[in-house]
Amino acid sequence: MISTAFFWGCMADMFGRKKLMFYGYLVTGLLSLATCFSHTSWLLIIFKFLDGVIISGPYAALMSYLAEIHNEVHRSRAYMWLGAFFSLGNISLPCIAWLILPQKWEITFFSQIVKINSWRVFLAICSLPEFLACAALFAFPESPRFLILKGRHDEALNVFKKIYSINTGKDPDTYPIKSLEDEYSIKSSGECMQDKMRNCLKQMKPLFLPPNIFKLILISTIQLGATIGSNSLRLWMPQLFAMIESYMSTLMKDDNHVSGLQPSFCYMLGQEKSYLNSTRYVNETSNSTVACVPAELNSRVFINSIVIAVTGVIGYTLAGNLITITGKKKLMAICFLSAAACCGSLYWAESTNGILGLSSVFVAMSSIGGATVTNVIVDNFPTCLRTMAVSITMMMGRIGAVIGNLLFPILFNLSCLGPFIMIGSACFVSAFLVVALPRKKKDEDKTKTIV
Numbered sequence: 485m486i487s488t489a490f491f492w493g494c495m496a497d498m499f500g501r502k503k504l505m506f507y508g509y510l511v512t513g514l515l516s517l518a519t520c521f522s523h524t525s526w527l528l529i530i531f532k533f534l535d536g537v538i539i540s541g542p543y544a545a546l547m548s549y550l551a552e553i554h555n556e557v558h559r560s561r562a563y564m565w566l567g568a569f570f571s572l573g574n575i576s577l578p579c580i581a582w583l584i585l586p587q588k589w590e591i592t593f594f595s596q597i598v599k600i601n602s603w604r605v606f607l608a609i610c611s612l613p614e615f616l617a618c619a620a621l622f623a624f625p626e627s628p629r630f631l632i633l634k635g636r637h638d639e640a641l642n643v644f645k646k647i648y649s650i651n652t653g654k655d656p657d658t659y660p661i662k663s664l665e666d667e668y669s670i671k672s673s674g675e676c677m678q679d680k681m682r683n684c685l686k687q688m689k690p691l692f693l694p695p696n697i698f699k700l701i702l703i704s705t706i707q708l709g710a711t712i713g714s715n716s717l718r719l720w721m722p723q724l725f726a727m728i729e730s731y732m733s734t735l736m737k738d739d740n741h742v743s744g745l746q747p748s749f750c751y752m753l754g755q756e757k758s759y760l761n762s763t764r765y766v767n768e769t770s771n772s773t774v775a776c777v778p779a780e781l782n783s784r785v786f787i788n789s790i791v792i793a794v795t796g797v798i799g800y801t802l803a804g805n806l807i808t809i810t811g812k813k814k815l816m817a818i819c820f821l822s823a824a825a826c827c828g829s830l831y832w833a834e835s836t837n838g839i840l841g842l843s844s845v846f847v848a849m850s851s852i853g854g855a856t857v858t859n860v861i862v863d864n865f866p867t868c869l870r871t872m873a874v875s876i877t878m879m880m881g882r883i884g885a886v887i888g889n890l891l892f893p894i895l896f897n898l899s900c901l902g903p904f905i906m907i908g909s910a911c912f913v914s915a916f917l918v919v920a921l922p923r924k925k926k927d928e929d930k931t932k933t934i935v
Contacts, residue, residue, distance in 0.1 A: 485536045485537070485539065485540040485878075485879075485882050486879050486882050486883055486886070487537070488537050488540050488541070489540060489544070489875040489876060489878065489879035490872075490875065490876075490879075491541075492504070492540050492541035492544055492545075492875055493544060493688075493871050493872035493874075493875035493876070494684040494685075494688070494872070495541060496541065496544060496545045496548065496871040496872075496875075497630075497684060497687060497868065497871050497872060498683075498684050500626050500627070500630050501545040501546075501548055501549040501552070501626065501627045501630055501871070502549070502621060502624060502625070502626045502627070503626075504541050504542060504545045505542040505545050505546060505549070505617075505621055506618055506621045508538055508539065508541045508542030508545070509542050509614045509615070509617045509618040509621070510614070510615070510618045511538045512535055512538045512539045512542070512614045513611050513612075513614030513615040513618065514611075515531055515534050515535040515538065516531075516535055516607065516610060516611030516614060517608060517611040518531050519531040519532060519535070519607050520600075520604040520605075520607045520608045520611075521604075523599075540875075540878075542617075543878065544871055544874045544875040544878060545871060547858050547861075547871075547874045547878075548627070548870045548871040548874055549627050550562055550563065550566060551858075551862040551870065552627040552628065552629040552630065552867065552870075553624075553627060553628070553647070557808075559859070559862065560804075560807045560808060560812065560856075560859050561804045561805075561807065561808065563855055563856070563858055563859050564800050564801075564803045564804030564807060564852070564855065565800070565804055566855070567796070567800040567803075567851065567852065567855040568796075568797050568800035568801055568804070570796075570800075570851075571793050571794075571796030571797040571799075571800060571848075571851075572793075572797060573613070574789075574792075574793035574796060575790055575793040575794060575797070577610070577789075577793075578786045578789035578790050578793070579786075579790060580606065580609055580610075581606060581786065582783065582786035584602050584605055584606045584609070585602050585603060585606055586602070587602040587605075588602070589601050589602050589605065625643040625646060625647075626639070626643065628640040628643040628644055628647075629867045630867065631643065632664060632867075633867050633868055637663070637664045640664055641661070641663070641664055642656075644659065644661060645657075645659045687868055687869075688869075688872055690869060691865075691869045691872055691873060691876075696865065696869065696873075699864050699865070699922060700873060700876060700877070702917060702920060702921065703857060703860055703861060703864070703873075703877055703921070704876060704877050704880040705880070705914075705917055706816075706857055706914045706917050706918060706921075707854060707857045707877045707878070707880050707881040707884070708880045708881060708883065708884040708910075709820075709884065709910040709911065709913045709914035709917070710820065710850060710853050710854035710857065710881065710884070710910075710911070710914050711854060711880075711881035711882070711884035711885050711888070712884040712885070712887060712888040712906070712907065712910040713820075713823055713824075713827070713846075713850045713888075713907045713908075713910045713911040713914070714823070714846075714847060714850035714851050714853075714854055715884070715885040715888055715889070716885070716888030716889055716891075716892050716903070716906070716907055717827070717843065717846060717847065717850075717903075717907055718792070718847045718851075719885075719889060720889070720892055720903075721788070721789070721792065721843055721847075722785055722788075722789055724753060725784065725785050725788045725840075726785050727752070727753055727756040727757070728749075728752050728753070728756070728836065728839070729784050729785065730756055731752045731753075731755055731756040732752070732836075747834065748831075748832060748833065748834050749830055749831065749832075749833045749834070749839050749900075750831060750900035750901070753896075753900055754900055757896075757897075788840055788843075791840055791844055792840075792843060792844045792847050792848075794844075795844035795845065795847070795848045796844075796847060796848045796851055798848070799845075799848035799849065799851075799852055800848075800851075800852060800855075803815060803819075803852045803856075807856070807859075812856050812859050812860055812863075813860075813918055813919075813921055815852070815853075815856055816853045816856045816857070816860075816914075816915070816918045817915045817918045817919070819849040819850065819852045819853035819856070820849070820850070820853045820911045820912070820914045820915035820918065821911075821912070821915045822845070822849040823845075823846050823849040823850040823853065823911040824908045824909075824911040824912045824915065826842045826843075826845050826846035826849065827846055827904055827907045827908040827911065828904065828908050829842050830842050830843065830846070830904060831900070831901060831904045850911060853911075853914065854881065857877065858874065858877075860921060861873050861874055861877060864922065884910075888906070888907070888910075891903075891906060892906075
């Protein structure tokens with residue numbers, strides 16, 4: 485996803501948002517389905533790598549498309565509702581996994597080369613949303629802003645008429661706008677791919693010149709910090725909860741240090757880590773072969789993941805109503821500061837419910853703050869640069885996710901406090917940088933696009 489950010493930004497600005505989303509979701513669904521039949525680990529990794537390469541395009545196109553078919557009044561709320569549906573997807577995943585993964589299915593094909601078991605069925609079901617999204621796109625028009633950008637005014641006007649008719653229930657011919665004025669038209673000097681790519685690079689050039697480059701660096705840094713915070717803890721929470729459940733079920737009853745007391749979050753993780761390290765040392769130093777035993781899936785881990793996702797849905801719903809009242813910058817600052825406070829409090833948390841509550845609020849706040857960054861991109865970049873700006877910003881976010889997930893276990897092995905300092909600091913820096921974001925331009929300063 486990181487390696488193809490520039491490529492997909494060009495493709496979306498060259499061929500359009502709808503076309504890129506349609507073919508992107510279709511190919512992603514096919515690749516996701518193909519992972520189910522991977523009979524070796526390297527084949528599974530290749531399919532997942534290609535899956536990441538393709539899905540990066542439709543995701544960036546979706547962010548731009550959502551901005552370009554909503555007006556300023558509803559645009560911010562639309563992004564919050566999109567985040568709510570992301571959280572609903574996060575709810576469905578542990579529910580489906582809880583239902584399917586514990587099953588002991590095993591069906592073999594082609595002389596036992598391919599085995600269909602529960603995790604393969606889970607991956608097959610996870611490919612269905614891509615196909616559903618692909619089918620749903622038939623009901624949507626191309627972005628009218630993109631059509632204007634390409635000088636296709638008649639097609640753009642027809643899209644506006646269709647939207648007007650759906651919103652009001654009136655005949656499309658009664659749409660009061662009869663003609664469109666050029667905003668800025670980007671036309672290719674030729675039809676071959678080389679000419680289109682040259683035109684795309686020419687179109688990208690203003691993004692890396694002042695004042696756009698300074699805004700891009702600032703917004704990308706905020707996204708970097710937001711993703712280091714949200715993704716690091718969110719992706720590690722199932723593992724951390726599994727360690728806590730393992731400690732409470734096996735080690736806590738024999739731990740004299742916590743007799744009659746409730747151990748802290750870090751103490752439980754530290755004891756479980758020491759136990760796992762000692763067990764691995766014994767297995768490595770002994771000559772006996774250690775059998776591969778499938779892990780027992782604790783239902784509590786699934787429940788915790790569902791609770792975290794439900795909190796995200798509630799948070800995005802509230803944010804959708806508050807964003808027009810408080811404004812984007814204030815909402816982002818509040819979310820990042822709240823996330824930093826929750827992360828710091830986790831270090832001293834003791835009860836499992838308290839740990840779950842703080843984790844849920846942290847993930848919700850940091851995710852909402854990160855989602856609001858896309859709103860800021862829309863306000864600061866014109867249509868011709870918007871998808872590329874979204875792609876670069878999301879690329880920085882994914883780099884943050886990689887950095888956070890690589891540093892988390894390293895810092896955790898040094899000290900339990902280390903990961904919390906990293907995540908809390910990332911959220912705090914993002915909140916501080918929000919203050920430096922430029923103010924939104926007034927309506928009279930904008931170029932009129934419709935006559």
